[in-house]
Amino acid sequence: MDSGYSSVLILLAVWLISRCGAARKWEYEPVLILTTSSDDSLIKLESSIVRLGRGKFGISARVEWNYDTTEETMVEAVVYRSNSGDESDYKLLPWAIPKQTFYDYLNSYYKDVIMKNFAPCSNVPQFKGKFQPPWPKRTYIGDKCVFEAEGFPDIVPPGFYKIIFNCTGPDQPSWSFIGIFKIINKMF
Template identity: 75%
Template sequence: MDSGYPSVLILLALLLISRCEAARKWDYEPISVSTTSSDESLIKLEANIVRIGRGQYGVSARVEWNYDVTERTMVDGVVYRSSTGDESDYKLIPWSIPKQSFYDYLNGFYKDMMMKNFASCSNMPQFKGKFQPPWPKNTYFGNKCMIDGDGLPDMVPPGFYKIIFNCTGPDQPSWSFVGIFKIINTMF
């Protein structure tokens, strides 16, 4: 009996296991982005879809942030899915950012997803540990940002997704972002 046979099987098993890592099994195409602000002197938002390469699109944005965030500043986000993209076909799905303080959002979703996906294409604040207020007044830029999926599910059903993000607070402007993205499943 060949004593090298078990060694070959072990090496093949290790090779197969190393190739079975979890990875994003979807790709996306931005369809539209829009923003609103109740007072553009305090926060002005602009966002648009930009072509990066053949069949590749990203989002560029500019945010002029000129107001102070407080413990009473609240954010929330909801996601709708449609298999056709028709406005009447969108249904609310359970992926959401429940209404919470801006600082809780920064220490949760922002840190887990936004910082990971947008650090390379924007000047958004980055931090380790817990965010230490205040949120800086600044002009923030995102240039040809593409989501690589860090912090998002590996598997996503194909279709159209509408993401609505809102921010409000007493004696503060209300503003929102709405993005529509088409999700396509990929095999590799």
């Protein structure tokens, strides 16, 4: 085998290996974002879907956080999927945030996913190591956030996904958000 042919084979092999790297194989379009609060004076949530260009969407949100969290503040989230988007077609998925304390959530899912995806577009608290209470009372703003899906699976079946997130606690407001996203396969 001549050295020119071997060089071409090596370059081809390197190119093929570099193209096989893991990367997100899907795109999303936000369909609906709903927020609720049992007491707007303690936590007021506002959100909207923002069109950023052809086929590109972001989410803007404003959260006025005016209460203290405790070891009894609990969060949980569930995810449903539908082929059609019809309400009766949604099926519960195993992807979830099991009911846990707010501080456990901050040291796991929040740190691994929320901080990474919201850091460039919001003023959500960032921390290294373990979160040290208290959670700051302030107004949090996310402006035209586009999720790069850091911390999400690389492959997700197409369809409609509904995420329901709840936060509760004794002598605290209950609040939640529901997000519906359409997932499509990425062509390239």
